[in-house]
Amino acid sequence: MKITDVEAIYLRLPEIDALRCDGTQDTLLIRIHTDAGITGIGEVDSSPEVAKAIIEASASHLISNGLKNIIIGEDPFDREKLWNNMFHGSSYYGRQGAAIHAISGIDMALWDIVGKTAERTTAQMLGGVYRNRVKAYASLVMPETIKDACLLAEKFMDMGYKAIKFGWGPFGADDYFDVEAVKAIRSVIGERTELMIDIGQRWDAKHAIKMARRFEEYGVHWIEEPLAPDDLEGYAMLSAATDIHIAAGENESGRKAFERLIKEGRVDIIQPDLGRCGGLTEGKKIADLAYAEHKMIVPHAFKTGILVAASTHFAASISNGFLMEYTVSDSPLARTLVQNPVLFKDGYVHLPDRPGLGIEIDPDAEARFRV
Numbered sequence: 001m002k003i004t005d006v007e008a009i010y011l012r013l014p015e016i017d018a019l020r021c022d023g024t025q026d027t028l029l030i031r032i033h034t035d036a037g038i039t040g041i042g043e044v045d046s047s048p049e050v051a052k053a054i055i056e057a058s059a060s061h062l063i064s065n066g067l068k069n070i071i072i073g074e075d076p077f078d079r080e081k082l083w084n085n086m087f088h089g090s091s092y093y094g095r096q097g098a099a100i101h102a103i104s105g106i107d108m109a110l111w112d113i114v115g116k117t118a119e120r121t122t123a124q125m126l127g128g129v130y131r132n133r134v135k136a137y138a139s140l141v142m143p144e145t146i147k148d149a150c151l152l153a154e155k156f157m158d159m160g161y162k163a164i165k166f167g168w169g170p171f172g173a174d175d176y177f178d179v180e181a182v183k184a185i186r187s188v189i190g191e192r193t194e195l196m197i198d199i200g201q202r203w204d205a206k207h208a209i210k211m212a213r214r215f216e217e218y219g220v221h222w223i224e225e226p227l228a229p230d231d232l233e234g235y236a237m238l239s240a241a242t243d244i245h246i247a248a249g250e251n252e253s254g255r256k257a258f259e260r261l262i263k264e265g266r267v268d269i270i271q272p273d274l275g276r277c278g279g280l281t282e283g284k285k286i287a288d289l290a291y292a293e294h295k296m297i298v299p300h301a302f303k304t305g306i307l308v309a310a311s312t313h314f315a316a317s318i319s320n321g322f323l324m325e326y327t328v329s330d331s332p333l334a335r336t337l338v339q340n341p342v343l344f345k346d347g348y349v350h351l352p353d354r355p356g357l358g359i360e361i362d363p364d365a366e367a368r369f370r371v
């Protein structure tokens with residue numbers, strides 16, 4: 001079996017709000033074709049045009065090549081070899097960031113192909129299914145007012161979610177607002193629903209320690225990305241100073257970055273995004289690193305139904321997976337691109353039993369959002 005073509009398709013909503021931290025406004029869809037007629041689907045969470053250029057770039061020399069050139073004619077079952085070839089072949093400009101993001105989408109599509117070919121789910125191909133359903137938390141951008149946050153919390157509790165996260169927006173700018181918001185949301189969702197807060201990198205370590213102490217009485221399950229991603233010393237200080245779990249990792253790509261986050265940052269909850277971290281192949285290595293250090297993995301996912309599917313297969317197939325992010329964005333791109341999305345029911349996503357990732361792209365949605 002040989003790879004015959006790699007398509008990198010830029011999709012976006014007609015209007016993008018660049019001031020909103022919402023990754024569901026655009027995406028880079030990856031479609032890999034083979035000579036067996038089997039096609040794989042993947043998704044990159046990056047700047048789509050940057051990642052597309054990395055895939056389509058002409059060869060410059062041995063270690064400065066476009067990813068498509070590197071994998072055309074190769075066997076999609078050679079996932080490890082192809083991952084290493086792409087890493088090596090892009091290492092002049094890559095090794096982390098956008099090049100790894102682009103590799104992630106290609107890797108995801110390869111895992112879709114091998115599943116479809118073997119007539120097994122991607123989760124089975126990844127090494128085995130630990131759980132057929134994964135708890136999924138409702139992930140919301142924090143609205144401007146506490147009242148609106150409470151209304152949203154009520155809505156998602158009614159839909160059956162057992163965990164909810166509010167992040168970015170006004171969070172992190174005003175201590176009084178932050179504490180009042182947490183208090184009010186907790187009163188709406190009750191004691192048994194897990195509540196997570198994403199600060200969007202707005203604090204320094206000492207401020208985060210002070211605020212974590214104030215959040216403790218409201219049973220916040222984790223504080224996400226309170227600090228700049230490179231402040232590993234700050235993360236280690238914060239993790240040692242509070243009982244609240246500290247979560248981070250969506251910004252990282254490649255196992256070395258995660259190793260630092262785990263070993264130097266002492267972060268509790270590790271959040272690789274399968275469309276950024278290096279895909280499922282690298283994601284498994286990151287999960288193993290975390291497992292060896294007794295850390296839990298909760299995949300970050302704020303894109304379309306493709307990433308939801310990849311995250312579901314991933315979280316189902318690692319021993320330290322128990323929960324995943326589930327964007328409840330009403331972006332029509334996020335909601336319609338996949339025509340048979342992973343089933344969400346009673347607070348859980350259910351692992352599809354179809355081969356590969358188990359999803360199909362809606363051709364009308366693809367045509368509608370194609371740039």
Ligand SMILES: [Mg+2]
Binds near residue numbers: 167250
């Ligand atoms: Mg986040």
